[in-house]
Amino acid sequence: MTKWEYVTVPVLVHATKQILDNWGADGWELVQVVPGMNPENLVAYLKRPIASSEASDESGRG
Secondary structure (H helix, E strand, O other): OOOEEEEEEEEEHHHHHHHHHHHHHOOOEEEEEEEOOOOOEEEEEEEEEOOHHHHHHHHOOO
């Protein structure tokens, strides 16, 4: 079973593509974008699979 790690990221509307491209280059997949505290900010929820050695360490089996 795939184990995931998650992160929330503030995203400025004038730099959305660059911010998401940077996170995507690090292996993060966009799950959802929601409005932030003001009209110029959004919040992105991203996920990526945990490497198998990390996942087994976290489960106590590795």
